[in-house]
Amino acid sequence: MxxxxxxxxxxxxxxxxxxxxxxxxxxxxxxxxxxxxxxxxxxxxxxxxxxxxxxxxxRSEVETLTELREIAAKNVTAVQMIGQGYYDTITPAVIRRNVLEGPAWYTAYTPYQPEISQGRLEALLNFQTMVQDLVGLPIANASLLDESTAVAEAAIMMRRANKKNGGKTVIDADALPQTIALLRGRAEALGFEVEVADLSTGVLPEGEINGIVLQQPGASGTIHDHAALIAEAKERGALVTVAADLLALTLITPPGEQGADIAVGSTQRLGVPLFFGGPHAAYMAVRQGLERSMPGRLVGVSSDDAGRPAYRLALQTREQHIRREKATSNICTAQALLAVVASFYAVYHGPSGLRAIAEGINARALTLRASLAAAGINTVNASAFDTLTIAVPGRAAQVIAAAEAAGINLRVIDADHVGVSVDETTTGAHVSAVLRAITGKAEVVAAPSAVPAQLVRTSEYLTHPVFNTYRSETQLLRYIRRLSDRDLALDRTMIPLGSCTMKLNATAEMEAISWPEFASIHPFAPEHQxxxxxxxxxxxxxxxxxxxxxxxxxxxxxxxxxxxxxxxxxxxxxxxxxxxxxxxxxxxxxxxxxxxxxxxxxxxxxxxxxxxxxxxxxxxxxxxxxxxxxxxxxxxxxxxxxxxxxxxxxxxxxxxxxxxxxxxxxxxxxxxxxxxxxxxxxxxxxxxxxxxxxxxxxxxxxxxxxxxxxxxxxxxxxxxxxxGDAHDPAAGGGxxxxxxxxxxxxxxxxxxxxxxxMGGEGLTEATRSALLSANYVAARLNEYFPVLYTGEGGLVAHECILDLRALTAQTGVTAEDVAKRLIDFGFHAPTLSFPVAGTLMVEPTESEDLAEIDRFIEAMILIRGEIDAVAAGEFAVAESPLRRAPHTASALIGDDWDRPYSRERAAFPVASLRQDRYFPPVGRIDGAAGDRNLVCSCPPIEDFED
The missing domain is CATH 3.40.640.10 (Type I PLP-dependent aspartate aminotransferase-like (Major domain))
Known part of the structure; x- marks a missing residue:
């Protein structure tokens, strides 16, 4: 056709x-x-x-969205009080509209080219700082996938870091059930023992223990004092991981202060919708000495060629090459966009706002407990932050049904118990409705926020100015815009990354994800909903x-x-x-x-x-x-x-x-x-x-x-x-x-x-166009940068590898130099030195039009001319526009311009850039210095003064 x-x-x-x-x-x-x-x-x-x-x-966009509306209408929205690691939350509209639904944020690529990623890197550094402060540990990564997989990563990391003690991993029976199920599956594949034990007794099981996993608060809702248990584990040579609720930690002594080695958990309740289970950003933080074993991405602070502080992914070679057959963790596991949402949520609310949200949740949970007690109903957990395990002998199904009839979902535990979790969206009316479902009455007995005296948090958190400045929507809106302006994403330019397929993310495709009928559904909601x-x-x-x-x-x-x-x-x-x-x-x-x-x-x-x-x-x-x-x-x-x-x-x-x-x-x-x-x-x-x-x-x-x-x-x-289903292991599967x-x-x-x-024919046409575009790039650039591999008829597939190794040997100009010079043309670089060192892998995809592809080709041809100028001795490679790239605005307007090429050549290598020129906020970043001096939290604001 x-x-x-x-x-x-x-x-x-x-x-x-x-x-x-x-x-x-x-x-x-x-x-x-x-x-x-x-x-x-x-x-x-x-x-x-x-x-x-x-x-x-x-089908057309209108027809497709109409059909999606019809499908969404078959879901039942309810007040979600199921908990178990997933909570309803309020995504501030300024964050939802400008980050979650903002193409400058959602079309960005992983920040392997840090000079054009300073905005998202700062947001992720804010995320790391938020996590470090709240859990009381010095180094956090820039997100993992979800809480359960983060616990599994932590257990594997404990085994890797604690090689002297090869015993079993013990996980508390009060951990989230889906976490226990997932950890057992990972352990079975890797051949280590997992024992589930009731650690509320304060006694560890017999035998050699490699590491223990605790939950704070527990799945039952109990707030645990883990200090003595952690001390005993350390005496027996074990490492300790605590899966912790970040909101609860605004009120409760954090795991790091109790001696934990690792803290993990989810940041979902910090403004990220339920999304029927994901995507949500997990977190991991570790004590000093474990950072180089930590899975995931780590944003660090280094400096650029002018000495300015600059952000980058630290320890980046492990990210690129994953240690291959020596790997013990898969590092391509991150939820950057959702981590950015959570970080802006913390920036927006600040320490006092987060504490107020936590106190409100806690007060409503304790009000519900006091009201149940007044009606003669017992709660199993003596302490609580947001979750109650309620004894309703023989009546669990009746209570669940009564609550659902009132538009509220509660957690089914067994025939005699139900769970109720309060969140940021819970109102007094919801508390009354739950009381009525359980007791038949709605007589509320108010109770203030309170946690066990020995666990009251006394340390400060989120003291950095970034968490104490942006209180109005105007301020936050401008901060979000300022950070996004520092980046290059697909909304501004072609991202020709081979192997990564950066194609159009159409607005019509994106539109439905934030509809409440999709976004507000709990992953453990009843199937008929x-x-x-x-x-x-x-x-x-x-x-x-x-x-x-x-x-x-x-x-x-x-x-x-x-x-x-x-x-x-x-x-x-x-x-x-x-x-x-x-x-x-x-x-x-x-x-x-x-x-x-x-x-x-x-x-x-x-x-x-x-x-x-x-x-x-x-x-x-x-x-x-x-x-x-x-x-x-x-x-x-x-x-x-x-x-x-x-x-x-x-x-x-x-x-x-x-x-x-x-x-x-x-x-x-x-x-x-x-x-x-x-x-x-x-x-x-x-x-x-x-x-x-x-x-x-x-x-x-x-x-x-x-x-x-x-x-x-x-x-x-x-x-x-x-x-298989971690929530229902009995359902079978792997x-x-x-x-x-x-x-x-x-x-x-x-x-x-x-x-x-697209339909079948449209999808096929997209593939054909992807092949056409890649072969066009290969054909146009082959005489300037030889295409390393070709197939039948000298053709490539959807991407091509441009070989710079001979040019590097002749001139000293590297593939990285070309990648950085492309920034001056307003492009994200192709994939650098993968799968062959000294090469660039280009994939234009089917989404790019001929004019944009030609703009990229023109840039590459002009860059080849600059390489030839180095070869001809016009300037030394160290002082060439390639090695000195990218060129910042401050460098271009400075009084001390002493480079052997003009400012015009540096800034405007093609005439069209005079009107629409992206200026990177920093020059080339010193990655090695950042790895040697690992700094992975927000630096003092004074560091950025000129």
């Missing part, structure tokens, strides 16, 4: 190069007569799907199964890294079900994403690296040798298709067949699915399982490094091992991957809408 025949205008807005004249220009540059011919040459015929995608026809959510999720899973050629899909994994882990755990479960426990070897090509190796280690597998041939394909001799060596122990191979080198390997079926013949399973990393949708299905050309990246191919925005969704898709024989059944459900309407807006 020709582009003009596809029956919706949305496709024309999603695909940038849609005009026939533009397509003709691109084809002429490539040397192909048509897009059909390009696709037929580039994509091996042996993997091509034989029939079009069987998806519903494309979530019909709309489950219809949307089921439809999305079916669509993804059709696109990939697999039989089943689970959207539970809430990051691509978690999808990898889920797929590998399914393979592991399958082998174990057949009595093949010895199959633990995972073959991974040397060119694979670093996350692959990390996921394999977390799944209890042993990584064996397969060499790469000279042309970038898998080295078949080495592959066959490794298969033969490990035939009896072979579990799986992990391959990325198209390959990480940006080409369609014609031998992928042979690779799959060889692994299958040895009894192994084939995992196909779906990171590059943007080159396959509508053309080929991994489940049909040899894959047993794949993870997909909804935040890449299917339009969920990156949000500065999360939210992400990494569904796992697999064939029927692996279906019994799909992720190990749970996330704390909630549907992971980051809140952003799924984005991908659902994308499929409806």
């Amino acid at each position: 020709t582009p003009e025949a596809i029956p919706t205008a949305f496709i024309d807005r999603h695909i940038g190069a849609r005009r026939e004249a533009d397509i003709r220009v691109m084809l002429d540059a490539i040397g192909q007569p048509s897009v059909d011919a390009l696709v037929d040459t580039a994509v091996p015929r042996g993997i091509r799907q034989s029939t079009p995608l069987a998806l519903r026809p494309a 979530t019909i709309g959510w489950r219809e949307l999720i089921g439809g999305l899973e079916e669509g993804l199964a059709e696109i990939t050629g697999y039989d089943r899909v689970s959207i539970q994994p809430n990051a691509g890294s978690q999808g990898e882990l889920a797929g590998l755990l399914a393979i592991r479960g399958y082998h174990h079900s057949r009595g093949d426990e010895q199959r633990t070897v995972c073959l991974i090509p040397a060119s694979a994403h670093g996350t692959n190796a990390a996921s394999a280690v977390l799944a209890g597998m042993r990584v064996v690296v397969v060499a790469t041939a000279q042309d970038g394909t898998i080295d078949h001799d080495d592959l066959l040798a490794k298969i033969e060596t490990h035939r009896e122990n072979l579990s799986a191979i992990m391959i990325t298709y198209p390959s990480t080198h940006g080409v369609f390997d014609g031998d992928v079926r042979e690779v799959c067949d060889a692994v299958h013949a040895a009894g192994g399973q084939v995992y196909i990393d779906g990171a590059n699915l943007n080159a396959l949708v509508g053309l080929a299905k991994p489940g049909e050309f040899g894959g047993d399982v794949s993870h997909l990246n909804l935040h890449k191919t299917f339009c969920i925005p990156h949000g500065g490094g999360g939210p992400g969704v990494g569904p796992v898709a697999l064939r029927e024989h692996l279906a019994p091992f799909l992720p 190990a749970p991957i996330s704390g909630s059944r549907y992971g980051s459900a809140g952003v799924l309407p984005i991908s659902w809408a994308y499929l409806r807006l």
Whole structure:
């Protein structure tokens, strides 16, 4: 079908190069007569799907949003008092509108290029400082995925840091049930023991203990004094993790002050909607000495080339390369956008505001307890912050039903007990309604906020000016704008990152995520209240199964890294079900994403690296040798298709067949699915399982490094091992991957809408356009920066690798120099030095129009001219506009300009920049200094004085 025949205008807005004249220009540059011919040459015929995608026809934006409204209306909104780690909250409108719904924030990429990421890095540093202050520990990371996975990360970290003590991990029985279930699953894969014990007795179990996990407050609602237990654990050589509620810690002695080594938890109740379970930003903070073992991203303070303080991701090489087969944690696990929301919530309310919110919650909870006591109803927990476990012998179902009839959801514990959790949105009327549901009366006995005397917090927190300045909406609005202006995101420029697919996140796709019918639903709400959510999720899973050629899909994994882990755990479960426990070897090509190796280690597998041939394909001799060596122990191979080198390997079926013949399973990393949708299905050309990246191919925005969704898709024989439900372990399935059944459900309407807006033909046309754009870039730039790998007919897939190594050897100009000089042209850099050091990987995607692609090409050609000027001796590389890039406004207007090139050349290398020029707030940042002198909290405001 020709582009003009596809029956919706949305496709024309999603695909940038849609005009026939533009397509003709691109084809002429490539040397192909048509897009059909390009696709037929580039994509091996042996993997091509034989029939079009069987998806519903494309619909308009109005029709799609109308259908979403109808689905949303099938959900029942209620007052959510279920708790269990998920609470309703008030997202200040200024934050919802300008951050959560603000394209400057949600279209940003992970801040690997820190000079153009100072705004989001400052917001994340605020997040780290907030966490450090509230938990009483000196170093926090910039977010994890959810509380349950954060506890699992902490348990693994304790084992890594406490090698002298290899005993079991003990978790308190009063921890959140979904956390216990998830930790057991992770421990089983890694082969360590987890014991669940009632630690309210203050006595640790017998035997060697590596680490203990405590909850504050407990799932029962009890506020625990952990000091003596922590001291005993330390005496026995164990490390201690406390999963803590940050709002509660404004009133309660923090874990760090009681001696804990690690604190983890969720920041969801700091302004992040329930979202039916996610996305939410978890946190982790550690004592001094553990920071270099900590998973996740860490924002640190360094300085730029003018000596100004500047933010960056600290210890960044571990982020880029994930320690490969030595990995013990998967670092690509972050929820940056949600962490930013939580940080602005703390900035907006400040220490006194957060304390007032906490005291209000506590007072309402204690009022409910006093009122129940006056009516002769007992609460199990003697102390409480927000949660009560209430004894209603034989009446739990009746109480739950009465509360629901009043529009309130309570927590079902068992036939004799119900749980009630108060939150920021709870009113006096809600308290009266709960009383009436339990006692038949609504006689309220008021009680003030109070915590046990020995646990009253006395230390200060959030003393930095950033948490004590922005009290009016005007102030906060301008602060949000000021930070976003320091960044480059997709709303301002093409982000040509290879392997990361930075494409359009259409406003119509984004619109539904903040509707209350989606955003205010608790993940543990009764199923009859979530019909709309489950219809949307089921439809999305079916669509993804059709696109990939697999039989089943689970959207539970809430990051691509978690999808990898889920797929590998399914393979592991399958082998174990057949009595093949010895199959633990995972073959991974040397060119694979670093996350692959990390996921394999977390799944209890042993990584064996397969060499790469000279042309970038898998080295078949080495592959066959490794298969033969490990035939009896072979579990799986992990391959990325198209390959990480940006080409369609014609031998992928042979690779799959060889692994299958040895009894192994084939995992196909779906990171590059943007080159396959509508053309080929991994489940049909040899894959047993794949993870997909909804935040890449299917339009969920990156949000500065999360939210992400990494569904796992697999064939029927692996279906019994799909992720189970941590909230209901008895329901079967494999190990749970996330704390909630549907992971980051809140952003799924984005991908659902994308499929409806595009339809099968539109999705296929998007793939064809992505191939066209990438090959156009490769063809135009090859004479300036040779394309490292090509496939059939000299073509690439959806991305290409530009090789700068010869130029670097000749001139000293590095790929990093080119990346920084691109900032002066208003571009985010391509992917730097991955998968090959000294290269740039470019992916234009289908969303960019020809004019923007040409603007990037022009910038690269001009930069090649500057490299040639270095080669010709016009200036030394150290004093070239490349090495001195990026150029800040302050450097350009300073009186001491002594560089051997003009200010005009530095600032306006092309004429169009004179009107719309982005000036980075800092110059090139000294990363090594930041790693040597690790500072990961808000520096004093005086540090920024000139």
